Amino acid sequence: MSRRLFCISGLVTCVVGSGLARADETADKRIVRDMTGASVAVPAHPQRIADLWFAHNEVLAMLGAADRIVVTVDRPANQPWLFRLNPQLSKARAVMPGTASAEALLADSVDLVFVSAGLTRAGSLREAGFPVLDMTFQDVGGLLRSVALTADVLNDSVARDRAASYKARLEADLEYFQKSLSSVSEDKKPRVLHVMSLSPLLVDGGETIIDQWIRYAGGRNAAGSLHGVKRPVTMEQIQVWDPDVIIIQGGVAVPNQGNAPAGWDALRAVREERVFANPVGVFPWDRYGSEFLLQLRWAGALLQPDLFGGYDLKGGMKVFYQTYFGRDVSDDEIGRMLAGQPPG
Numbered sequence: 001m002s003r004r005l006f007c008i009s010g011l012v013t014c015v016v017g018s019g020l021a022r023a024d025e026t027a028d029k030r031i032v033r034d035m036t037g038a039s040v041a042v043p044a045h046p047q048r049i050a051d052l053w054f055a056h057n058e059v060l061a062m063l064g065a066a067d068r069i070v071v072t073v074d075r076p077a078n079q080p081w082l083f084r085l086n087p088q089l090s091k092a093r094a095v096m097p098g099t100a101s102a103e104a105l106l107a108d109s110v111d112l113v114f115v116s117a118g119l120t121r122a123g124s125l126r127e128a129g130f131p132v133l134d135m136t137f138q139d140v141g142g143l144l145r146s147v148a149l150t151a152d153v154l155n156d157s158v159a160r161d162r163a164a165s166y167k168a169r170l171e172a173d174l175e176y177f178q179k180s181l182s183s184v185s186e187d188k189k190p191r192v193l194h195v196m197s198l199s200p201l202l203v204d205g206g207e208t209i210i211d212q213w214i215r216y217a218g219g220r221n222a223a224g225s226l227h228g229v230k231r232p233v234t235m236e237q238i239q240v241w242d243p244d245v246i247i248i249q250g251g252v253a254v255p256n257q258g259n260a261p262a263g264w265d266a267l268r269a270v271r272e273e274r275v276f277a278n279p280v281g282v283f284p285w286d287r288y289g290s291e292f293l294l295q296l297r298w299a300g301a302l303l304q305p306d307l308f309g310g311y312d313l314k315g316g317m318k319v320f321y322q323t324y325f326g327r328d329v330s331d332d333e334i335g336r337m338l339a340g341q342p343p344g
Contacts, residue, residue, distance in 0.1 A: 032153055034133040035146060036117075042131045042153055046112035050105055052097065053116035054079070056135045058283040059150050060114075061086045062166070062290045062324045063159040070108050073097045073119070080342040082282045085327045102128035112153070140212050143292060144170065162324055170293055177216045177300060180307050184218060190244035190303055192219040193269070194286065198248075198255060201238070202230045209288055213295050218304035219245065235263040242268045245303065249287070250280035250340040276302060277340040282325065294320060298338075313338075 029041050050071035051057045057074045060066060066086035071093050076083040083089055093108060097119040105113065105125065113132045115122045122132045133153065137146050144167055151163035192214050196202040204210040205226030214221045222243040223231065246269040248254050254277050255264055269275055279298055283289030297316060300308030314334050321329045329337075336344060 030153075030155070032133070032149065035136055035142065035149070036134045038134065040131050040133055042133070043111050045155055046153065048109050048111050050100060050108070050110045050113045052095070052100055052120045053114060053135055054097075054119075055283060055288040056114050056116070056146070056150070057089070058082060058289045058291075059135075059147055060154075061089070061282065063147070063151055063154055063162050064156075064326065065154050065159065068154075071095060071100060071105065071110060079283065081280065081337065084333075084343045085282055085321065085325050085329075100125070102130065105130060114150075137288065138207070139209050140170075140174070140292065143209065143288065143290070147290065166290065166293075166324060173293060173296055174216060177218075177296060177308075181216075181218050181304070184304070184307075186220065189218050189220045191222040191241065192245045192247060192303065193222040193238065193241060193243035194247050194249070195252070196230050196249045198252065198261060201233050201235065201261065203233050203238075204229045205231050209292065210286060213286070213292065213299055214303075216296055217299035217302070218307065219299070235261055239263055239266065244272075244274060245269055246275045247286070247299075247302075248275065248277050250278040250284045252277070252340075279338045280340045280342075281321075281337050290324065291320075 028044050030044050031039055031041055033039050047068055048070045049060065049065070049068045051060055051069050052073050054074055057069065057072055060069060061082065067088040069089055069092045072089065073095060074082055074089070075094050076090070098121065100120065102125055106128070110130065113122070113125055113130050114135050115132055116136045117134050118136065122134070126132050135146050137143055147163050147166055151159040194204045194210050194214065196204055203223045203226070205228055206221060206224040207227045208229050210229065211221045211224060222241040223233070246267070254275055255261065257265070264270055278284065278286045279294070281291045281294065283291060285291045285295040285298065294317060297308070297311050297313055301311060301313065317334050317337070318329060321327050332344065336342070
């Protein structure tokens with residue numbers, strides 16, 4: 001593994017400590033810096049939040065603030081487990097990404113807005129006087145900084161305690177995976193292709209959080225020469241890579257003989273029955289959400305079973321959702337998440 005993948009803990013300690021400012025605070029206003037470094041005056045205790053980035057809605061829910069979301073881009077049809085574990089979110093007004101207007105948010109009495117610059121052009125919202133925080137991140141360090149920043153903005157003990165617990169747990173797991181794999185040579189690590197879409201064919205390359213969990217779990221990213229997520233490729237390119245393992249994004253059906261792309265059946269991973277559907281939870285485990293913790297354990301057992309196969313993932317899931325979402329999940333719900341299925 002490259003050295004930059006293992007600088008996460010040190011990086012997080014630095015960015016969390018330096019990402020927050022305290023100048024010019026008043027009883028009802030605090031100054032923080034968002035993920036881009038921009039200084040933003042936010043309410044000391046925000047109560048009516050518009051969260052306009054899919055992934056960040058999960059962070060708010062994890063920190064106990066789902067009931068403060070009054071406008072969201074998420075919908076039960078797209079993120080059913082988010083709404084199952086956080087039914088209070090069903091009271092929020094749903095908007096399409098990029099369509100939230102200042103007038104409508106004023107009518108909703110919104111006092112804080114979270115965005116991702118790739119989805120929402122927030123200039124008009126800022127001009128209207130809304131405090132807008134860009135929460136975009138690309139890697140594990142960014143995930144942890146986002147959680148810490150969100151907890152600081154929410155400014156309550158539940159959010160702070162959960163954020164601190166999550167940071168400690170994830171950093172400990174990253175160290176554990178690093179040490180466990182220290183004696184495993186690169187040629188003993190399977191080449192893994194993460195497929196985001198089959199039609200069109202889109203895969204996830206290097207310099208992404210997907211690339212990081214593949215490497216931390218003991219694999220090599222077959223598409224690592226590409227940079228970024230959702231990169232278009234041809235079947236001919238996938239055949240050149242001929243990965244040992246293919247992981248299909250959660251919620252996307254694993255192809256069968258009747259609907260597979262031409263050339264699919266010739267791939268090594270398909271011939272050796274090493275094609276897997278990724279689990280789905282409150283957010284897709286394999287993308288930019290807090291269930292990265294569970295993704296590491298699932299992928300580790302899949303890619304390096306001799307090292308990580310003994311972990312009780314189902315038990316770990318029960319602890320995770322109770323600890324960070326305050327919800328008990330049943331055995332049936334666990335089974336459906338692991339199969340990439342929505343609630344029954």
